[in-house]
Amino acid sequence: MDRFIRALIQWQAVDPQAPARTLTVDQLRRRYAEGAANSRRGAAPEPVRAVTDQRIDGVEGRFGVRTYRPINDRSRLVTYLHGGGWTVGDVDTHDGVCRRIAAVLGAVVVSVDYRRAPEHPYPGPLHDAITAAEWAAGAFPGREHVIAGDSAGAGLAVGVALHQRDHGSVGFRAQLLVYPPADPEMKSPSIRTYGSGYLTDVDDLRWYYEQYLQDPRQSTDPAIDLLRADLHGMPPTVIGTAECDPLHDEGVELAGRLATAGVSVEHVEGQGLVHGYLLLADVVPAAAKVTTAVLDALERTLTAGAEPHSVPELRGSGTNDAEPFANGVRTAATSA
Numbered sequence: 001m002d003r004f005i006r007a008l009i010q011w012q013a014v015d016p017q018a019p020a021r022t023l024t025v026d027q028l029r030r031r032y033a034e035g036a037a038n039s040r041r042g043a044a045p046e047p048v049r050a051v052t053d054q055r056i057d058g059v060e061g062r063f064g065v066r067t068y069r070p071i072n073d074r075s076r077l078v079t080y081l082h083g084g085g086w087t088v089g090d091v092d093t094h095d096g097v098c099r100r101i102a103a104v105l106g107a108v109v110v111s112v113d114y115r116r117a118p119e120h121p122y123p124g125p126l127h128d129a130i131t132a133a134e135w136a137a138g139a140f141p142g143r144e145h146v147i148a149g150d151s152a153g154a155g156l157a158v159g160v161a162l163h164q165r166d167h168g169s170v171g172f173r174a175q176l177l178v179y180p181p182a183d184p185e186m187k188s189p190s191i192r193t194y195g196s197g198y199l200t201d202v203d204d205l206r207w208y209y210e211q212y213l214q215d216p217r218q219s220t221d222p223a224i225d226l227l228r229a230d231l232h233g234m235p236p237t238v239i240g241t242a243e244c245d246p247l248h249d250e251g252v253e254l255a256g257r258l259a260t261a262g263v264s265v266e267h268v269e270g271q272g273l274v275h276g277y278l279l280l281a282d283v284v285p286a287a288a289k290v291t292t293a294v295l296d297a298l299e300r301t302l303t304a305g306a307e308p309h310s311v312p313e314l315r316g317s318g319t320n321d322a323e324p325f326a327n328g329v330r331t332a333a334t335s336a
Helices: 003-014 025-040 095-105 124-139 152-166 189-194 202-212 216-220 248-260 285-304
Strands: 050-058 061-069 076-081 107-113 144-150 174-178 237-242 265-270 323-326 329-334
Touching (some): 003 285, 050 124, 061 124, 076 124, 095 107, 174 285, 189 248, 237 285, 265 285
Parallel strands (some): 076 107, 076 144, 174 237, 265 329
Antiparallel strands (some): 061 107
16 A cells, blocks of 8 residues: 555544544535645645636526636546535535646646535436536537546546437547446445545445435436446546545446447556545645556547557556556556
8 A cells, every 4th residue: 555545544543534424514525625625735736727617507507617728728628527425525626636637638627516415416416517518518619528527526427428428419539537436336345345444434435325316216327326327339438446445346347347338448546545546646646646647548548549559558666567458448557
């Protein structure tokens, strides 16, 4: 395990966080926001040309979007959906993530401040995400469009891509999914192995699902149960996972199911890392390295298209060679 991550785990063991279900939603949102701010403390924000906040009309009311314009514009567009269990997180907690994406990819990034559970349970956040992607495509036409997200936002991204494939008018050039939740039953081995003591507790994950899916019957919807969804015709995909994450095996299985459905997939494994590493990139060198590897994989996907291509070796201390086409998925593992 990365030594910085180990130190964070040891610190939390001394001063453990209260379980999510013991706090009010407002308390939980404040705690998440404070944690995200602490992870950026002292780090200079990635420069972009302009940042604009505005509100747009959704199916159930107005909600916010924040648009980042890159300094070096390469005619790309990313609609980004933040993580936080569909309940916490916002455009501020993920400001650093979106700035980095804009700078590295040369893309306009539209970060979606979708309305959150429990006030707005499923499918409310998904409806906002669909609306935002369509708005972004109309506001910035003619660009290579990527649908992207981390954690709960990655699950929403898949839901948006499924909707556009079946009902919409927006064509995505690629999708970026970082540690996605793919199985509401949470029955994978990594749930048992890393469900306690690795900064993300399995009971907290269950609580987030309870807030989002207030009708348990919705857990079988394709936009929720991604492992049972029909994934044919989805965009070329980059999936980033963290080794010490309860959701690790779900992400790996999702990559395999996409590949089985004929989708071009590249999987980047974050060895020694935990769920949420995108927010740690300013304070944990290994998290920064894997974040770079994920964005490099997306760059390759955008450059090479959907046809299979080789994965360059990820070089650096402790970095493993890529393992192309394992079970139809191009896999690269990287660590500190």
